[in-house]
Structure formats: C-alpha cells, structure tokens
Amino acid sequence: MEQKLKNKVCIVTGATSGMGKAIATHFHDHGAKLILSGRNEERGKQLAKQLTNSIFIPGDVSDIHYNESLVKSAIENFGQLNIVSLNAGVLGLGNVIDLTKEAWHQTLDTNLSAIFYMSKYAIPELQKNGGNFLINASIAAYKSFPNHPAYCASKAASLGLMKQLAVEYAPKVRVNAICPGPVDTPLIWDSAKAFANPEAAVDNAKNATLLNRLGTPEDIAKLALFLASEDASWITGTAMTIDGGILNA
Numbered sequence: 001m002e003q004k005l006k007n008k009v010c011i012v013t014g015a016t017s018g019m020g021k022a023i024a025t026h027f028h029d030h031g032a033k034l035i036l037s038g039r040n041e042e043r044g045k046q047l048a049k050q051l052t053n054s055i056f057i058p059g060d061v062s063d064i065h066y067n068e069s070l071v072k073s074a075i076e077n078f079g080q081l082n083i084v085s086l087n088a089g090v091l092g093l094g095n096v097i098d099l100t101k102e103a104w105h106q107t108l109d110t111n112l113s114a115i116f117y118m119s120k121y122a123i124p125e126l127q128k129n130g131g132n133f134l135i136n137a138s139i140a141a142y143k144s145f146p147n148h149p150a151y152c153a154s155k156a157a158s159l160g161l162m163k164q165l166a167v168e169y170a171p172k173v174r175v176n177a178i179c180p181g182p183v184d185t186p187l188i189w190d191s192a193k194a195f196a197n198p199e200a201a202v203d204n205a206k207n208a209t210l211l212n213r214l215g216t217p218e219d220i221a222k223l224a225l226f227l228a229s230e231d232a233s234w235i236t237g238t239a240m241t242i243d244g245g246i247l248n249a
C-alpha cells in the first residue's frame with residue numbers, strides 16, 4: 001500500500017473517540033507519526049498502545065497552554081510538525097434562553113478558540129517545511145439545528161477563521177475544513193438528546209440523506225487523508241461537505 005503520509009508528523013485532537021480516532025488510525029496506516037490529544041486518559045493511552053510512533057498527551061483544548069504543549073511535544077519527539085487535524089468538539093445543547101453563559105463559552109472555547117490557540121503555535125512550525133491545517137467543522141456551519149445555537153455559531157465561525165488562515169499563510173500552509181453531516185459517533189447520539197425522541201431523530205437524519213445511511217468515522221478519515229496528502233496539493237481555503245447528500249435533500 002502506498003503510504004501517503006510517510007514520516008509526516010501530525011497532531012490529531014479529539015483522537016480518543018469517533019472521527020478523530022479514525023483519522024489518527026488512518027494517518028498512522030499511511031506512515032504518519034502522531035501526537036494524540038483528548039481528555040480521556042484511558043482511551044488515549046489505549047490508542048497510543050495500538051498505533052506505533054504515537055504519543056498521547058492528555059488535556060483540554062480550551063486551554064491555550066495545552067495547545068502549545070502539543071506543538072512542543074511534536075517538535076521534541078519527532079523534530080518537526082507537518083499536519084494538524086482538529087476534531088475536538090462539544091455540542092453545548094440548549095436554546096438561547098436556557099443555555100448558561102458558561103455552557104456558551106465552553107462550546108465556543110472548545111470548537112472555535114481552540115483553533116485559534118492551535119494555529120498560534122502550530123502555524124510557525126508548519127511554515128518551516130510546508131504544512132497542512134485541517135479543521136473538522138460541520139454542516140451546522142450552514143444549517144440550524146434545534147437547541148444547538150452555540151454549536152452552529154461556533155462551526156460557522158470556524159469556517160471564517162479557516163479562510164482567514166488560508167489567505168494569510170498561503171502558499172506554505174494549506175488550510176481546509178471538512179463539514180460532515182450525520183456521522184455515527186457518540187456525539188450524534190448526544191446531539192439527538194435535543195429532540196423529543198432521540199432514536200427517531202437519528203433515524204430521521206439517516207433517512208434524510210440521499211444515500212440512506214449515516215456516515216462512518218472512516219468515511220471522514222478518508223477525506224481527511226486526501227486533504228492532508230499531496231493529492232490535494234492545489235486545495236486550500238475550502239470547506240468540503242461530506243454528508244451523504246443531506247444538505248441537498
């Protein structure tokens with residue numbers, strides 16, 4: 001098998017679950033060396049055991065210093081940084097009347113400010129050898145969902161930040177976003193709690209896709225690999241929707 005990321009050093013946030021875990025595994029299978037991020041130490045350590053050339057650094061992406069430490073670890077352990085894949089995300093469920101100020105800020109800090117924090121420390125390293133910055137946004141950047149105001153706002157803003165970074169750091173650094181539709185991870189089941197009947201909500205999401213199924217984390221990992229690899233060397237400043245056709249249904 002051709003290894004599309006041979007010896008590339010990658011930071012993957014949200015690596016302890018769902019899409020981030022699939023992306024880390026896929027990148028590993030293509031020869032990447034990995035700094036794995038997440039808060040759940042058990043799941044993070046377990047993944048690091050499975051993936052050669054990977055190090056798990058536990059922490060909270062809403063802490064600016066933690067982001068700095070992820071970049072430092074990449075340099076100290078592997079000598080360079082080539083790719084950053086940002087997947088950590090939370091929902092912050094609740095309509096604007098009920099949502100607390102704390103939950104609003106926690107959602108914005110995790111889904112949006114963490115991108116700014118990481119770019120602050122990662123971009124200078126990515127500029128050295130040419131690099132790649134990949135943001136996992138959502139179709140929630142384009143579409144409202146009941147009781148997801150902080151989530152939708154954070155995801156829409158992440159695309160604004162993505163474009164800004166793409167413009168400022170071209171041509172050395174490519175910056176892109178992925179906008180998944182409903183993907184079968186723990187997050188979609190948490191998201192469904194915002195609906196009266198969660199099981200029916202997930203089923204409705206599946207049936208609303210043109211392709212009649214939820215996405216899998218591996219579907220997203222394949223797109224992340226494409227965008228992070230040389231195959232996408234003329235793609236920057238783009239948000240790629242991967243949603244089984246749900247936005248057009």
Ligand SMILES: NC(=O)c1ccc[n+]([C@@H]2O[C@H](COP(=O)([O-])OP(=O)(O)OC[C@H]3O[C@@H](n4cnc5c(N)ncnc54)[C@H](OP(=O)(O)O)[C@@H]3O)[C@@H](O)[C@H]2O)c1
Nearest residue numbers: 014016017018019038039040060061088089138183185187
């Ligand atoms: N599933 C979907 O349908 C869907 C659709 C569109 C977009 N997305 C986006 O895709 C990304 C991945 O989500 P997923 O569906 O794979 O969900 P998931 O399985 O729930 O994974 C979320 C990940 O984010 C990490 N995380 C959350 N808050 C964190 C924090 N403060 N600091 C560090 N890590 C944190 C979690 O790690 P710990 O638990 O270890 O902290 C976990 O690894 C998210 O940005 C999400 O918004 C999901």
